[in-house]
Amino acid sequence: MTTSEAEAVTPVKCLVWDLDDTLWGGTVLEGDDPRPLDEAVSTLHALDERGVLHAVASRGDEATALAHLDKLGLAELFTVLEVGWGAKSESVRRISETLGIGIDTLAFVDNDPVERAEVAAAHARVRCYAAEELAELPEREEFRSRHVTQEARGRRRLYQAEASRNQAQEAYEGTPAEFLASLDLELTLRAAAPDDLARAHELTVRTHQLNTTGRGYSMAELREMCDSPRYQVLVAGLTDRFGSYGIIGLAVVEHVGERGVLRLLLLSCRVMSRGIGPALIGHVVRETLAEGRRPEAEFVPTEVNRVMLVNLRFAGFEVLERGEDRLLLGFPPDREPPSPPSHVRIVGSTSTATGSGI
Template identity: 45%
Template structure:
């Protein structure tokens, strides 16, 4: 299958794929320097790695620890069930579309089983492992601070989820216990690659599905009528990194929200709703209407719900006429804003250059 979509997670088989040898038959298995370098290279590019192996879990995991690579793998599935089931659970655990996963195995029958049940997942034979970093689907256009620490952020996220499962109180109390912090700031030139990456990688919480290139973002950054804003978050478990982008064109009577995209990792923290409330509060105090672009895709239903709950709806308001006719399948959703508070579960700050009001703080 030919696909230039960037792989977000590579799922490894173990025996005679990740390492040479078989756990249940050999006293020791061998990890070659070439494969070790593949693991490190993909990790540095922000590509997550997981395991789907038919093996004794404890024994296989001890080998991963002995070889010094256990830390590189998230959501390992080591057992005796079908590998397609393991790959599906990994995708669900990461909240990734199957199209963004790849699977590598030395056994043609195992690759065929995964391909049959999950045809969107790209499958590779073990002999191609060392060639994977050179393939376009494993080669993001840029390496950013967030991409280089993506695995660590996901691992912190799993620890956060585990803490949530064991927390006995109400959800709002748990969210307050996280000490959630959100910052909204103008994108600098060094942050544009992070912004571009968000428009490329985010599908569920992307209002239009449009990818803005680095060149396009730099043009908008130089335009005084546009704001290119980066949203970052963190909590007591560590940084979430850059989790959102707001692309706003400001006209005298209407602010045009051309793009809102947030990482699926922060959906449960209400990031999208918080950003929309903050933006609505700003627009209300500026005395201007808001018009948001929205284009339905196969995966962004959650973003549409966020817009609707924020009060955006179809309208014949004349303010939209200043924006010209929407192209293609773009819808224009309208809101006549009123001041909004930020949820008490989160501390919101805005960096220099962004007007900020008391109602936007906790």
């Protein structure tokens, strides 16, 4: 395994599999009819139940590999298939882009040490494992989750629905804006309830790119904030004509005198292309102004979250203070609040969602 101690605690969101002599014993293209290895099947199902996605980066013919996966009843467990003759590091990169998740949240398993070395050399943050380690992967810290949410159990189906959306978008003949409008997006905002705490905590742990501060909160911290009139803890859900995206966002607003300070805003990477960031930020601004408070927002830069600063600035926030490791932004008092985007219907009022008593 090629990993550093620091990376070992970063949760794995997707395990990328080699097929021949890793998932099954033998080579399909050489005429073998291999059965899946027991430890591989066990690991597939254990991680799928926790919300870890599975993908394939393997040598061979894609149609043949898919046919064999179908025959074994395993095809539905994989979200992305990259089967061919190119470098596996390129397959891993494309899987990261297709799923919209950071390369550092992928892991790779292969029986061939040369293939593992090639991937590790190209992507230092991708954790690589030998096929012999498969049985123990579910016990490793990077694959474990203290709280397995309903959202996690259905994560594979959410990503598969997203694949259907992407296929529909590729076939759509209109503009990107027209396609977004055709989705019938509905963003639901509400105060966090007891059943939301595990998912809210999971979002703070798993979400890096679309996170304004990179800050994580434990369930105890979230519960304490939900119980306090000083804080507003909001969860965001999203649906469209293809179905539900699940709970995809979290916002924490602190009431400090006449100010409403957005201490955390994060969104699942799955909705990056849906324009949900500006929709959620705009809604928080309008609700804060309606309560008679000045909207402000804290931003802490990380290696990957600059897009969230762009979203805040696009929504109208301006820099008030610059510290060594943080920015404080404010919404100008003479500026009109941003209008809701035309392609998203926003449901639910959050103006009374303080001190929800959970």
